[in-house]
Every structure is written in structure tokens, then in C-alpha cells.
Amino acid sequence: MVGHNMTIPNSMDAMLFLTDDQLLQGIELMYFAYKGFTSDPDLILQNYTYGRAHHRAVHFINRRKGLKVSDLLDILGITKQSLNRVLRQLINDGLVESRMGRKDKRERNLFLTDDGEKLERQLSDAQRKRMRSAYRAAGPDAVMGFRLVLEKIMDGEILSGSTKIKEKLT
Amino acid sequence: MVGHNMTIPNSMDAMLFLTDDQLLQGIELMYFAYKGFTSDPDLILQNYTYGRAHHRAVHFINRRKGLKVSDLLDILGITKQSLNRVLRQLINDGLVESRMGRKDKRERNLFLTDDGEKLERQLSDAQRKRMRSAYRAAGPDAVMGFRLVLEKIMDGEILSGSTKIKEKLT
DNA sequence: TAAACTATGTCAGCATTATTGACTTTATAA
DNA sequence: TTATAAAGTCAATAATGCTGACATAGTTTA
Structure with missing residues (x-):
């Protein structure tokens, strides 16, 4: 049985980082990291x-x-x-x-x-x-990934909000 | 002239991701991404x-x-x-x-x-x-980096706060 | 030029979410 | 049996957001 909110992996290996549990872990990570931040x-x-x-x-x-x-x-x-x-x-x-x-x-x-x-x-x-x-502990490659994912998380927000923000950021 | 809050890169290539400007960009990224989140x-x-x-x-x-x-x-x-x-x-x-x-x-x-x-x-x-x-847009490697950096950002917080949180997370 | 619009500032009232301090009830532990 | 612990509550206060209404100064437009 597959709940309506479950991700169905097409190719197990490639999609493993997109399971609901992985996503929930990411959500909690964002919450705690922001608190630390x-x-x-x-x-x-x-x-x-x-x-x-x-x-x-x-x-x-x-x-x-x-x-x-x-x-x-x-x-x-x-x-x-x-x-x-x-x-x-x-x-x-x-x-x-x-x-x-x-x-x-x-x-x-x-x-x-x-x-x-x-x-x-x-x-x-x-x-x-x-x-x-x-950054130092994670290393340059991790930092690149960090930045990339954060930018993607922002993306929707920017489109639905003030478009000018993106220019202001860079 | 070097201000007291400027990072002094030891080896330019390796430390480029640790300049004050890079760090400030990361800080703003966290802010905007959390808003979207x-x-x-x-x-x-x-x-x-x-x-x-x-x-x-x-x-x-x-x-x-x-x-x-x-x-x-x-x-x-x-x-x-x-x-x-x-x-x-x-x-x-x-x-x-x-x-x-x-x-x-x-x-x-x-x-x-x-x-x-x-x-x-x-x-x-x-x-x-x-x-x-x-996650999908950024790809698996970026997600690994994202998770790693967030964990490192959390670290200090956990040590100074309730130690039990880390167990609760995993 | 007069009327409309824009940028900024302000007042008043309200909602959410956090705080501190004091206290109660119930249950466990020494 | 006295002390401690977990949960719940009341009251007061603070920070930060919101809506609505309105004022003032300066710019645009008809």
C-alpha cells in the first residue's frame, strides 16, 4: 500500500535522497540549523x-x-x-x-x-x-552544494514574491 | 590595510570560500531560504x-x-x-x-x-x-553538501544547549 | 497649474509567540 | 514523610508582525 504522500522512487539508487524520510530529515535540519544560525x-x-x-x-x-x-x-x-x-x-x-x-x-x-x-x-x-x-569543517564541495540547495529552496519564494529580491542578493 | 574582522587567506585557492563576503552571502542565503522554507x-x-x-x-x-x-x-x-x-x-x-x-x-x-x-x-x-x-534540481551531491554544512552550523548550538537534541534528531 | 499619485512617516488596535515569576496538583523517590 | 519531579495554570510583559486610517512632502500628469 502506498500512501498518497509517499514518493515512489523510479530508480531506487538515484531517488534515494528524495524519499519522504530524507525530506523530513532535511526539514528538521533546516529548523535546527536556523536556530543555531x-x-x-x-x-x-x-x-x-x-x-x-x-x-x-x-x-x-x-x-x-x-x-x-x-x-x-x-x-x-x-x-x-x-x-x-x-x-x-x-x-x-x-x-x-x-x-x-x-x-x-x-x-x-x-x-x-x-x-x-x-x-x-x-x-x-x-x-x-x-x-x-x-564551512571549514564541511569543505568547499559541501559549501557549493549547500549554496545550490538553498538557492533552489528560495526560488519559488522569489517568483511568488518581489522579483527584485534576486537582483538585490547578488 | 586589513580590518580586524577580515579573513586572511593562507592559501588563496583553498580559502576562497571562506572570505567575509562569501560568508555574508551564505548568511543572506540562509535568511532568504528559511523564509521560503x-x-x-x-x-x-x-x-x-x-x-x-x-x-x-x-x-x-x-x-x-x-x-x-x-x-x-x-x-x-x-x-x-x-x-x-x-x-x-x-x-x-x-x-x-x-x-x-x-x-x-x-x-x-x-x-x-x-x-x-x-x-x-x-x-x-x-x-x-x-x-x-x-533537492531534485540541485542533485544528490549538492544535497550531501547541504546536509553536511547544516549539521556543522547546528553543532555549536547543540553543544551549548540540550545535548539530547542530537539523539532526538536521528 | 491643479489633480493625482508616490514615498515616507505615524497613530491606534490587534495577533502570535516568546519571556519571567509564582503557584497547584499529582506522583515518584529518598 | 518529606523532598523532588512532571505537568499545568495565571498574570504580566516584550518583540514583531498585521490592518486601517491618515498626514506631509514631493513628483507627475492631464
């Missing part, structure tokens, strides 16, 4: 009045210096009301600077201040340290 | 009064049928008060059954009811579908 920055953030949402904002402002508010909204995929709360705190606390657009004065370009860069580095150092040791 | 179940859950926390509970009760409440707490890494709210709803709604332990009557063993299994399958189908197509 965020745990170091989360610990650091406890010393501040900031949370994960602040980390994300700071990360992407650092990576795409001078990006517009609307760009950040597209990247994060949240509402402007949600982002605004976070951004307002960061700006009031002097970690982020919001400069009026030069071409279009309605736009605001976002930058990290020196203090903002300090926090970004602190968070990034912790997260990169874990990634580096994982 | 949760997006399908999240959509389904909007038709119910449930959220991601319910999904997790249902997933692990299905995967480790009859597990104790304390096991679930260890796996999820949340407080019993947080879990209790979610579990109470699932039990009241008839998706989860809580049976008194046979050896130790203080313990409660958790099971999905038929309705619980129905929901689990619905959520799991969506998530596995995305994983399957990603």
Missing part, C-alpha cells in the same frame, strides 16, 4: 533593547549602503509600519542615518553611523564565526 | 487559528509519536508556558491526544489524532514539495 546574534542582542528585526535592518543597510526605505521593505518583506518602528529606534539611537534623496527628495537613503557599524560588526562577527567554522 | 506552511496556517508554533508541535509529535511533554520542550527550546498555550489549543481542538504515562503516571505522552494527522500531512506535503524540487 540566529542564536549567537540573539545572545548579543539581549544586551541591548534590540531584537532580530533590528539585526536584519542593520545587516541589509550595511550590505547595501544608501538603500532606500522601499528597498529595505522589499528585501525584508514586511509592512512599512513594522519596519518603521525598528528604523525609528535605530535612527533615534544614532545607529542609522536617514538622508534625503538627491534626485527624488521624497526618498530616504539609509546609512549606518559609526556606532551602527560597531553593532553590525559585533553581530556579524559572531554569525560569520559560526558560518566559517561550518 | 516556511512560506508554504504559513499560507496554509492562515486558514486556521494556528501559527508556526502549532506547526512545529504537530511536526515533532508526528515524528516522535508518544514523546513526553518534556521531550517536546527540549526539542523546541521554549518554556513550558509557551508550549502549554499551543498544546492546550491542539488538545482542545482534538488534534493532539495526551495520554498518561504508563510507567510514570506524571508523564504525558503526546499523539496526533486522525484530524491532527490530516493537518500534519497538509503542512508537510507543502513543505516537502518545495524541498523535493530543490
